[in-house]
Amino acid sequence: MLGMFNNVDHGALPGCFDQVKEKFHIDNLRFGILGSMVFAGLTIGSPVVAGVFSKGEWIKSALVAAVLCNAVCLYLFTTTSNFWVILFLRGLTGFF
Numbered sequence: 001m002l003g004m005f006n007n008v009d010h011g012a013l014p015g016c017f018d019q020v021k022e023k024f025h026i027d028n029l030r031f032g033i034l035g036s037m038v039f040a041g042l043t044i045g046s047p048v049v050a051g052v053f054s055k056g057e058w059i060k061s062a063l064v065a066a067v068l069c070n071a072v073c074l075y076l077f078t079t080t081s082n083f084w085v086i087l088f089l090r091g092l093t094g095f096f
Contacts, residue, residue, distance in 0.1 A: 024083050037087055041094025048095075070096040 013020060013035055021031055052062045073092045080086060 024081060024086065026083060030083065034083075034087055034090055037090040038094035041091040041096075043094075044091075045095035066096045 017031065020034075021027075024030075026034070049062070049066075052058050070093060073089045073096065077086055077089045077093070080089075
């Protein structure tokens with residue numbers, strides 16, 4: 001289920017292309033960077049989670065923390081209009 005929600009989130013940004021570009025006053029290049037940041041976060045987060053999951057007793061708490069952090073990042077993403085902040089939050093969304 002988490003994987004499905006993660007992919008829905010990653011696909012939501014291209015679905016509202018015009019609205020995002022207008023709200024943040026960005027060009028196509030910055031929009032592409034914004035869309036790619038989530039995958040940069042995934043790339044960095046994958047080896048981190050492999051280390052965390054190697055400790056069996058940390059798995060459940062790590063999953064709960066990741067879901068909560070992801071929710072916070074997604075909420076904050078909707079509340080700001082600063083491009084650099086949403087870029088950072090988009091990377092964190094991928095990381096978590």
